[in-house]
Amino acid sequence: MAEVVMKKLTLAGVASEKQRLLETLAFCGAVEVKNASYLLKLEEELMSGASMDAGDAYALRGDLEKLQGAVGVLQPFAPKKSMLAPKPQISQGEMQETLQDRAAAVASAEEVLRIARERAAIAPERGKMEGQILSLSPWVKTGLPLSLTETKFVKLLYGTFPAAADLPQTLERMEAYDCVVNLVSSDTNAHYVLVLYCKGAEEEVLSALRELSFSRVQLREYAGTPAEEICKLEKKIEEGERLFETLTQALAAKGDESPAVQRMIDSIGSRILIEDAHTDLMVTAHTFFLNGFVPETRIGTLERALRDFSVAYQLDEVDPEVDDPPVLLKNSKLVQPYEMVTELYGLPLYNGIDPTPAFAPFFWLFFGIMFGDMAYGLLMMAISGLILLKVKPEGFAKKLFSLVFQGGVAAFIIGLATGSFFGDAISIFSGTFLGKAVGFKSYFDPLKNPMEMLYISCVLGMIHLLWGMTLKFYLCLREKDYAGAFFDIGLWWLLFVGIAMFALNVPMGRYVMMIAAVGLVLTQGRSKGNIFSKLFSGVLSLYNITGFLGDVLSYARLMALMLSSAVIASVFNAIGVLGGPSVIGLVLFIVVFCIGHFVNMFTGGLGAYVHASRLQYVEFFGKFYDSGGRAFIPYKVQTKYHTLISEEEN
Amino acid sequence: MFTSGVSLAILGAAVAAGLAGTGSAIGVGVAGEAAAGVVSEDPGKFGLTLLLQALPGTQGIYGTLMAFLVLSKIGVIGGNIVPIDIETGLRLLFACVPIGLVGWTSGIAQGKTCAAGIILIAKRPGEIAKGMVYGAMVETYAVLALLISFLAYANIHV
Numbered sequence: 001m002a003e004v005v006m007k008k009l010t011l012a013g014v015a016s017e018k019q020r021l022l023e024t025l026a027f028c029g030a031v032e033v034k035n036a037s038y039l040l041k042l043e044e045e046l047m048s049g050a051s052m053d054a055g056d057a058y059a060l061r062g063d064l065e066k067l068q069g070a071v072g073v074l075q076p077f078a079p080k081k082s083m084l085a086p087k088p089q090i091s092q093g094e095m096q097e098t099l100q101d102r103a104a105a106v107a108s109a110e111e112v113l114r115i116a117r118e119r120a121a122i123a124p125e126r127g128k129m130e131g132q133i134l135s136l137s138p139w140v141k142t143g144l145p146l147s148l149t150e151t152k153f154v155k156l157l158y159g160t161f162p163a164a165a166d167l168p169q170t171l172e173r174m175e176a177y178d179c180v181v182n183l184v185s186s187d188t189n190a191h192y193v194l195v196l197y198c199k200g201a202e203e204e205v206l207s208a209l210r211e212l213s214f215s216r217v218q219l220r221e222y223a224g225t226p227a228e229e230i231c232k233l234e235k236k237i238e239e240g241e242r243l244f245e246t247l248t249q250a251l252a253a254k255g256d257e258s259p260a261v262q263r264m265i266d267s268i269g270s271r272i273l274i275e276d277a278h279t280d281l282m283v284t285a286h287t288f289f290l291n292g293f294v295p296e297t298r299i300g301t302l303e304r305a306l307r308d309f310s311v312a313y314q315l316d317e318v319d320p321e322v323d324d325p326p327v328l329l330k331n332s333k334l335v336q337p338y339e340m341v342t343e344l345y346g347l348p349l350y351n352g353i354d355p356t357p358a359f360a361p362f363f364w365l366f367f368g369i370m371f372g373d374m375a376y377g378l379l380m381m382a383i384s385g386l387i388l389l390k391v392k393p394e395g396f397a398k399k400l401f402s403l404v405f406q407g408g409v410a411a412f413i414i415g416l417a418t419g420s421f422f423g424d425a426i427s428i429f430s431g432t433f434l435g436k437a438v439g440f441k442s443y444f445d446p447l448k449n450p451m452e453m454l455y456i457s458c459v460l461g462m463i464h465l466l467w468g469m470t471l472k473f474y475l476c477l478r479e480k481d482y483a484g485a486f487f488d489i490g491l492w493w494l495l496f497v498g499i500a501m502f503a504l505n506v507p508m509g510r511y512v513m514m515i516a517a518v519g520l521v522l523t524q525g526r527s528k529g530n531i532f533s534k535l536f537s538g539v540l541s542l543y544n545i546t547g548f549l550g551d552v553l554s555y556a557r558l559m560a561l562m563l564s565s566a567v568i569a570s571v572f573n574a575i576g577v578l579g580g581p582s583v584i585g586l587v588l589f590i591v592v593f594c595i596g597h598f599v600n601m602f603t604g605g606l607g608a609y610v611h612a613s614r615l616q617y618v619e620f621f622g623k624f625y626d627s628g629g630r631a632f633i634p635y636k637v638q639t640k641y642h643t644l645i646s647e648e649e650n
Numbered sequence: 651m652f653t654s655g656v657s658l659a660i661l662g663a664a665v666a667a668g669l670a671g672t673g674s675a676i677g678v679g680v681a682g683e684a685a686a687g688v689v690s691e692d693p694g695k696f697g698l699t700l701l702l703q704a705l706p707g708t709q710g711i712y713g714t715l716m717a718f719l720v721l722s723k724i725g726v727i728g729g730n731i732v733p734i735d736i737e738t739g740l741r742l743l744f745a746c747v748p749i750g751l752v753g754w755t756s757g758i759a760q761g762k763t764c765a766a767g768i769i770l771i772a773k774r775p776g777e778i779a780k781g782m783v784y785g786a787m788v789e790t791y792a793v794l795a796l797l798i799s800f801l802a803y804a805n806i807h808v
Contacts, residue, residue, distance in 0.1 A: 451801070554790060563796075564796070574718075610786050614783050
């Protein structure tokens with residue numbers, strides 16, 4: 001319905017222009033380049049002497065990685081931007097200019113990364129030194145330099161007894177040996193002792209100590225007294241802190257470079273794309289060969305781009321069976337956002353049918369019914385509208401926010417009909433705090449007329465399903481499958497008409513119904529082999545009528561979700577006014593109101609989106625739609641931080 | 651045992667909110683466990699996994715909805731309790747059974763389905779719509795149960 005026709009592009013040019021052509025094509029974005037290697041196999045003789053081209057993006061990727069690292073590091077220091085600020089613009093020429101400073105930019109990025117590494121190493125180093133101070137501090141009282149481990153006759157031994165040990169008894173037991181045990185300090189972990197013993201008594205002393213759960217402490221790495229060492233470490237920590245400050249300032253000073261680095265990243269990204277495109281080309285000594293797909297709508301752009309090249313090219317009709325052409329949807333601005341819903345399910349086949357315009361009004365209406373509230377709708381419109389106007393997102397994000405905006409319109413309109421503004425917030429609030437309940441007029445209250453709402457839901461469902469069958473009918477006619485159109489769809493319609501007539505007591509209804517049923521029994525098994533299985537499948541097909549009923553009943557979710565978002569909103573309003581008409585009551589109301597309606601908007605909005613999608617995917621698409629197409633991915637420069645503007649527009 | 655229907659109606663509200671809420675709590679929990687696992691690998695998927703984790707939460711909302719409707723019908727919310735007879739109380743109680751039971755079981759089942767959907771988007775984030783639709787398939791039965799509960803409730807007059 002709304003798919004763009006693709007053309008097959010075959011292009012040959014001279015090698016000297018190859019690089020410039022690839023650049024031009026990358027910025028015009030009209031072509032999907034197809035890898036040419038299949039041709040080497042296809043026509044081996046013709047292609048002798050040709051080979052696949054090679055690109056060199058290795059160094060570029062290395063640079064890109066460094067620059068991306070630098071942007072990450074600089075992010076906290078970058079100039080603050082408003083969340084709503086649009087991305088800066090960049091053009092092909094500006095990218096080329098930017099690339100001339102590549103070496104300097106990479107060097108600067110390396111410097112940033114080096115500083116960041118050095119800065120990141122300070123904290124663990126500091127942690128280590130703090131641990132050392134902690135292990136030294138119990139020994140401060142000894143006042144002995146730690147390098148002193150023995151004298152001519154005596155050895156010094158630093159160690160601990162467990163905190164649980166009975167210290168006086170331990171010391172008393174050690175008196176029997178040729179040693180002195182000095183208690184230096186104690187804390188909750190251990191008793192810290194310095195043992196002096198004669199070298200001759202080493203063995204007995206050590207074994208006695210072991211029995212008393214003495215454990216040795218290694219302090220050999222230090223030279224001065226514990227107090228001196230601690231002082232030294234503290235000084236080092238301070239130095240580290242100063243260095244950290246200096247390095248942070250250095251990074252902050254480079255923060256302003258962040259936009260330039262981002263510019264370089266996008267520029268290098270374009271260069272990588274172009275280098276990679278080389279690998280899809282076939283080359284001989286003096287020529288190159290490129291093939292791909294061009295959407296019919298972009299042929300003009302392509303032809304303008306190719307004007308100043310000495311190339312030979314032709315555009316052919318695609319054969320969907322052989323060429324595997326990509327799919328590009330084309331819809332009016334109003335319908336475009338709903339392409340997102342189609343894309344998430346799966347694109348249509350190339351020669352299939354784009355269901356987007358067919359379901360868009362239903363999606364819109366269903367979302368509105370399930371999320372109908374004036375205030376919610378206004379909020380959705382305001383937020384998405386602000387983003388669309390200020391940030392100017394592109395691609396998927398643009399479709400998403402446009403969809404949110406349109407959903408907001410639907411919610412507002414349905415809310416107007418039901419008189420719902422944050423549920424019944426206005427009447428509850430004015431009733432409690434102003435003494436007189438006022439509110440919007442409700443033209444239709446689903447809570448008071450649930451049966452009517454159920455009927456409306458099911459009727460909408462039937463229309464939706466019959467519309468799906470109509471599309472199937474159209475597809476069958478297009479494929480010249482007349483039997484399918486009239487037996488598989490037409491007879492069902494006849495059956496529905498008969499049932500409706502029967503239900504309304506129209507005299508002929510019974511017969512219309514029977515004719516349709518007999519027709520279905522006779523035709524639905526027509527693909528089967530023998531007469532019995534033909535009849536059996538025919539009879540079995542009547543069972544589908546329950547399937548149709550199930551489909552219709554599935555639309556009851558429209559009513560259920562409509563009720564649930566309305567009732568939950570009023571639950572929060574009712575809880576909000578429990579404090580009564582007082583200042584505290586007002587504060588309570590505001591708090592409950594904000595939290596409650598935020599939660600309801602999130603769950604209700606998500607539910608409405610999911611179920612509006614589901615009704616398309618399961619009930620509607622099930623009737624006629626085949627997905628399985630491949631998206632058109634143009635050979636086009638992608639930018640992360642900038643909006644690419646074409647030079648033609650300037 | 652009962653002299654008025656009010657306690658029966660409150661029991662009904664308890665069945666609706668309690669059982670359906672239990673189902674949702676378990677469902678959201680199961681989905682959340684899967685989501686945390688996925689986010690441990692890729693913190694950028696928080697938003698996507700949260701969408702799927704929220705889906706099994708609706709059963710609890712449906713249950714609360716019924717409970718609220720019943721409680722406001724008999725005046726427990728609003729202040730003036732309407733003295734109803736045992737028959738009416740039993741009717742309200744039975745009206746709450748569908749959403750209570752189906753909310754409970756479908757909440758758990760939907761939680762598992764959404765957990766599987768979360769694993770799906772761990773590998774293929776582009777396929778989130780399909781994961782959501784699998785979850786919405788389960789929810790159909792909670793919607794139908796709510797429908798029956800509500801229709802029964804709407805035709806009980808006190």
